[in-house]
Amino acid sequence: MINILFAADPHRWGEYQIPLTKALTDRGLDCAVHLSLSPEEVDYIVYDPSGSLSDFTPYTRCRAVMSLWAGVEKILENITLSLPLTRMVDQGLTRGMVEWVVGHTLRHHLGIDRHVLGQDGVWRDTAAPLAADRSVTVLGMGALGRACAEALADLGFPVNGWNRSRKQIAGVKMHCGATGLTKALSGAQIVVSLLPLTEQTRNLIDATCIASLPKGAVLINPGRGALVDENALIEALDSGHLGHATLDVFEREPLPPEHPFWAHSKITVTPHIASASRPESASIVIAANVWRSQTGRPLLYLVDRESGY
């Protein structure tokens, strides 16, 4: 019998109980999933930081901690956690992100806000250019960035991608490193930020980075709030250098009601809904990793402490 501790937001247990049990059974694993258990009896921990578990020290038998979140920077702050940690890469989360990113990219491309906000009876029949004439840059070519870049390219947008390490992705013009970043941004009418938050990427989108974008560019950030220098962003919107920012993630969440982002006419706040792990598909990933660990195979999506994701 394998003992799994579900140490996440307790509200999520209702969503996970059935699909997680099924996914484990489908893998032929004899598991019990617990909401609480003596630490020394736990084999695996399914985790997000919104539950009550904060000290990993007593979990002496545990073989892996499996994050329900794609971004693990908060989890890595926990100095008691030296166990193998996996991040969540699930098909449901990826599909949701693609839908949100493509939706907001098309919203800005087509100028949809003008129509949603401006039903004034005036017939202004200027059509948008084609996607083929609207360049988009995606920062971060992990599972999420790559899927978004590919979907945007499928719709006809010329897509530039930027990544820390060199990668090749069909249909996407790839860049890497510091000079690559300036190049990737210099012609981008729409920028989508899907980088992991690490010491290297914190405040990456600062005044210098924003200045390398063409005038009127739009920033879409469903990655992490701390990738963006908030003051530099507001200054660039106020000066007219940036056309708009659509932000789904923030340094502090929930974004406080008094935060200037809410009231800014060129910022659209969405409340960290771009995507979430979906219980059905996330459970399959967790079950796969329990099975891999039990059968001596390397874990999927194992976090590299050095790079921070």
Added chain:
Amino acid sequence: MINILFAADPHRWGEYQIPLTKALTDRGLDCAVHLSLSPEEVDYIVYDPSGSLSDFTPYTRCRAVMSLWAGVEKILENITLSLPLTRMVDQGLTRGMVEWVVGHTLRHHLGIDRHVLGQDGVWRDTAAPLAADRSVTVLGMGALGRACAEALADLGFPVNGWNRSRKQIAGVKMHCGATGLTKALSGAQIVVSLLPLTEQTRNLIDATCIASLPKGAVLINPGRGALVDENALIEALDSGHLGHATLDVFEREPLPPEHPFWAHSKITVTPHIASASRPESASIVIAANVWRSQTGRPLLYLVDRESGY
């Protein structure tokens, strides 16, 4: 020397002069394009009804009239026109339509309006379902409907298609005929109408048709205004049976400022911008048809007077 009369909105000549001349030259055709010419000297007419040509009787030598518009129902009202008529099926128009339809489908799917209109500082973090759980029905599987259905299916939406005649399209569940229409609509959370306007389709989207949609469904109409019974639409929005309508086309265009659609909180009017023929790609279609006619080949996109498109 082949004489082509450009008998369309005179404002469009500036956009067409260079690409049309180039497309004809690329086909090896020795043509002159005129803005006015004695009718008996005209070999082909490039046409839209917003120009001044209304009587086709004197064009005795003319071999074909080539519409710049995809929808030809207005042109067919002209009883002086018995010449072969082609409608416009151009790659640029199709791509623009796909972008507009996918953009507005995702806008409704993701509930983007709530965020564009409601930046009130309240953090409501309920994510949308996945596209896989949102069924979309496309009415009309011509070049435009088919391209939109395929793009929506690519993004993960389950797509139903309805067409007058039976068709098979990979990834789309097809329906046809009257009983097929009810079936295609009965589970549709979002309906996209891209039918041609004919005597059969006028007012097709009437109270009965709307009643067969599930409660809360959204109608997106970039096809033709007269496909929809305006009063039935407003009644269904007011009763809460329909959730929203995004309309790009109207019986009378420009839509008069006093028309109730503009002020309705559940209607988004866009001013016939979903897509337009693009001079570069449309010119290639025109040149191809001149070449086909000159070399004895059948014309592309020849309008069938019987079916009306």
